[in-house]
Amino acid sequence: MNRALLVLCALCGALLSASAASPAATPGSVDWPTYLGDKTRNLYSPLRQINRKNVAQLQVAWSYDTGDTGEYQANNLIVAGVLYTASPKRSVIALDAATGRELWKWNPGSERPGSGGGRQRGLVFWENESGGEQRLFTAAGNHLYALDPVQGKPIRSFGENGSIHLGTGLDVEGTPSVGLNTPGVTYKDMFILGGVGGPGAVRAFDVRTGQRRWIFHLIPRPGEPGYESWPPDAYKTATGLMPWSGQSLDEKRGIVYVATKTAEPDFYGGARHGQNLFANSLVALDAATGRRLWHYQLVHHDLLDKDLPCPPILLTVVHAGKKVDAVAQGTKHGRLFVFNRVTGTPLWPIEERPEPASDLRGEETSPTQPYPLKPAPLMRQRYTEADVSHISPEAYTNTLARIRLSPNAGPFPAPNLKETVMFPGFDGGMEWGGGAADPQGIYYANVNEIPWLLQMVEIRRADGSAVPRSEQDYMAFCAPCHGLDRTGNPSGGFPSLIDVAQRKTRDQLLLLLKQGAGRMPAFDALTEDQRNAILNYVVSGDGISAGRNDEGTVSPSNPHSTPPYTFSGFRRWLDAEGYPAIRPPWGTLNAVDLNTGEIKWKVPLGEYAKLTERGIPPTGTENYGGPVVTAGGLIFIGATADETMRAFDKDTGAILWQAKLPFGGNATPSTYMVHGRQYVVISAGGGKSGRPSGGSIVAFALPESAPKPSTRAGSKP
DSSP states (O other): OOHHHHHHHHHHHHHHHHHHHOTTOOTTOBOBOSGGGSTTOOOEEOOOSSOTTTGGGOEEEEEEEEEEEEOOOOOOEEETTEEEEEOTTOOEEEEETTTOOEEEEEOGGGTSSSOOOSOOOOOEEEEOTTSSOEEEEEEETTEEEEEOTTTOOBOTTTTTTSEEETTSSSSSSSOOOOBOOSOOEEETTEEEEOOBSSSOEEEEEETTTOOEEEEEESSOOTTSTTGGGSOTTGGGTOOBOOOTTOEEEETTTTEEEEEOOOBSSSSOOTTSOSOOTTTTEEEEEETTTOOEEEEEESSSSOOSOOOOOSOOEEEEEEETTEEEEEEEEEOTTSOEEEEETTTOOBSSOEEEEEOOOOOSTTOOOOSEEEEESSSOOSSOSOOOGGGOOOSSHHHHHHHHHHHHHSOOOOSOOOOOSSOEEESSBTTBSSOTTOEEEOTTSEEEEEEEOOOEEEOEEEOBOTTSOBOOHHHHHHHHHTHHHHOTTSOOBGGGTBOOOTTHHHHSOHHHHHHHHHHOBTTBOOOTTSOHHHHHHHHHHHHHSSOOOTTSOOOTTOBTTBTTSSOSEEEOOOEEOBOTTSSBSSSSOSEEEEEEETTTTEEEEEEEOOOOHHHHHTTOOOOOOOBOSOOEEETTSEEEEOOBTTSEEEEEETTTOOEEEEEEOSSOOOSOOEEEEETTEEEEEEEEEEOSTTOOEEEEEEEEEOOTTSOOOOOOTTOOO
């Protein structure tokens, strides 16, 4: 076949794909006009120019430096040959998608001073059904802006001079501080969104005027479904539940699916007894009115920050011999809940299993939690002694001692004053990158298998008096090994601290606190005042410390104004070398057949070069950002803590190609076609897992001289 005919086949195939992928497609172009590729959030592309046979030839086509530094998590949009991105500092930038040439840049500081925030995962592009009217939506600080996609300037007719305050229209007193890190979704002439902060709600706004069209209260009001699952009048004071991770849309049926957050405070629920609907729930709403159609709560009365971390994915499967339109929701504990998207009926049974009760004063844990019987979990559900790290003799000895002191109780331990290993961890399982699904009903997801540490700290005693801050710090950082009463744990090799001042000088103890030794980690992240205060408590047994405000957090005039306990803080459990303190794998990529509920394959995702040099097989790494699956038989994913972009065979999990990135690709890639050439692009900003940070975009493509196979639907890659 001659070159002219090859090009003609490629263009014809692209046109067939483009007609379904983009309303504004031009010859030889296939857009990525929506966050995660489609309103179903399936992260699937029909493009097949890059496929199993030629993916090894991929090379950098262009790159662009945003000039910002930070966690660059944007899934970039491509519309009619223009790439739109939200930079690490929330500037909006338009680039020529074929060359990376900058077309325009909008800085939110030009509208309002101050930081616009970070961790923006994408933008929303809207075009009316007849074409011609377009808007690009972005958020910075507490405001939602509508921009002209051609000129990059605010559309002044939207809201008040081009923006609306995200705290308006919540049916509460005042204007709460509300942000937006994950894009909403458009339905007809409405923009449906969640948010971060403020009371729980899902709202729809008019895309032209910014006026609220409807609201669904996630903390129910009197007479609304779920009101009885909270204390009376909780809606007046409760917060949280904002669905920060995104929504998906069945546009044909007019149903929007919302994955919600934990109620606040995340780790103590003494003031919010009950199941707390609609926290930690998958909720199906009428997209035109906001009316609830069905819901399922995946975690009852959450005390462990188990908010639903990713948008639900809509796909079609064959179940019990019939085609079923389904919705799949991933969780931080690495489980998949799959429902009939119309009725809300689970495709496989979900059983309620008993969970441990809390001994914290005033707490009432849920007696049971839901477990789907299929699919099987995508990660280990419990840390046992068989899971102790074996990457070095030191790691083995130290992690074995710690797990014996702080045993894991499975996915739902009851928070208490004694430390426990939290596994699955606070960052998954699955995280905000979510999963991808192909038309065959196969679901692809990356997960973390990183242990964290869970502990509550008393800040108000039963008599209402405050616990001094130095005692709180001791409880959080020292008590797990040396005991709440400082008497140590001789069987575990952790000495008593009662007489430690007779064995070491104060300077020696302060140096030990700062630098660590043996199994004791370094507490160099604490301030000098904190280390001195902890040492005062260790030596004297009381919380008095000179030169430091040690009154705790309780108001003397109203000692019951705060909860009696607080969370000691998010702490990954790492070994002395900085690696996860558990037997690998630490991060995996998985394929699940949602027609049968069976896991097809599981492979490590990422590796540490230093461990590979020691002869240790790839362990996988902590990972943030999702996969993209294509008709070319490929899965593209960055996500890992080794600054690498990879392509996997979607049928086997084999790595077919990989390339280094300037910074970690902690974002979900996009793939598109311009002028008959397919590109795969990713935002590379790093900043996760202690890695360097920047703000680059990198686009990959086949060499221009390489033959381009047909993209015709149905052709075999």
